Amino acid sequence: MRKIQRLRLVGTVVSAAALAVALAACGTPAPIPSDEPATSTPAAAPAPGASPNGVTKPTDVFGPACNELPQAGEPGSAVRDATIPVGAAIAANPLLRSLTVALKKANLTDTLNQQKDVTVFATYDRGFTNFQQNMGPDRYNALVADQNALGDVLKYHVVVKRYDRAGLVAAGSVTTLQGGSVKIKDDGDTLNITDNTGVTAHVLCGNIPTANGTLFLVDQVMQPKNP
Numbered sequence: 001m002r003k004i005q006r007l008r009l010v011g012t013v014v015s016a017a018a019l020a021v022a023l024a025a026c027g028t029p030a031p032i033p034s035d036e037p038a039t040s041t042p043a044a045a046p047a048p049g050a051s052p053n054g055v056t057k058p059t060d061v062f063g064p065a066c067n068e069l070p071q072a073g074e075p076g077s078a079v080r081d082a083t084i085p086v087g088a089a090i091a092a093n094p095l096l097r098s099l100t101v102a103l104k105k106a107n108l109t110d111t112l113n114q115q116k117d118v119t120v121f122a123t124y125d126r127g128f129t130n131f132q133q134n135m136g137p138d139r140y141n142a143l144v145a146d147q148n149a150l151g152d153v154l155k156y157h158v159v160v161k162r163y164d165r166a167g168l169v170a171a172g173s174v175t176t177l178q179g180g181s182v183k184i185k186d187d188g189d190t191l192n193i194t195d196n197t198g199v200t201a202h203v204l205c206g207n208i209p210t211a212n213g214t215l216f217l218v219d220q221v222m223q224p225k226n227p
Contacts, residue, residue: 009179046119052160054119056207056214058082063173063205064189065217070094078208086120086213087112095217100127106154117162118213119174121182121193123221124204131221149184156195156224162214164193165207180224 007134038171058078070076072091081089087109091100099122103109112118123131132140143149155178168184170176175181183194191203193216202218 006048007205021127052165054117054167054214056164056209058209060164060207060209062160062189063203063208063217065204068095069205069208069217075130081215082209082211084117084211085113085120086210086215089208089210089215090120090122093122093217095124096122097124098125102128102144102150102154103131106151108151108154112158113212115212117160119161119163119168119216120158121201121216121218121222123157123201124217124219127201127219127221153221156182156222162212164214176224178224182222193214193222194220195224197223197226199223 058081061078066078069078070080073079075126076093076095080092083137084092087103090096090103090107090112093100102110103112112120135143141154156176158177159172159174163171163174169186171184173183174183180196182196185192185194189200191206192200193203194200199220199222201218201222204217204219206214206216208217
């Protein structure tokens with residue numbers, strides 16, 4: 001596994017502002033449905049140590065960058081996040097400003113807050129910056145200007161079921177709200193999450209509890225298909 005470098009907050013406000021400008025032309029994607037699509041496949045039994053309902057506690061967090069999050073009861077800390085819904089927890093996290101802008105533009109924040117049980121793979125700010133640089137300005141601007149494409153990318157990071165780390169590892173693959181799936185693999189102090197394009201994101205800090213879901217900070221923007 002490549003080394004995950006220490007997170008730095010310097011420049012995240014600038015990158016968030018740039019994303020906000022780029023998103024300004026976007027419309028509103030289709031709202032998230034309230035219920036997970038029905039499936040005839042029975043749910044996998046949780047692995048040893050997994051919570052049967054995916055609920056975690058602040059002491060359950062793991063990952064190489066958890067110490068970079070706000071601590072104790074500060075906004076954005078695991079202790080504070082456990083008392084508020086997942087959309088509000090994302091908005092309170094200083095490492096997720098670009099994602100917060102994108103969710104607000106897509107009108108998905110309130111919908112996430114109203115879900116009963118969710119798992120969210122939340123890309124931190126530098127991941128958004130790297131995503132833009134890798135795509136190039138023209139392709140990136142085209143993506144964020146397309147309301148359907150933007151909505152698909154954001155929904156691809158949401159699973160309408162609450163998982164903790166052990167539950168994700170036991171599942172091996174989970175279906176996202178967008179309809180595609182991601183593959184999960186344990187990798188020591190982190191998890192590897194591979195999207196449909198072959199890009200692998202790494203969990204920087206996971207098992208973060210919120211009032212209605214579990215939050216995993218990741219270092220890449222994942223995509224259901226090549227843009």
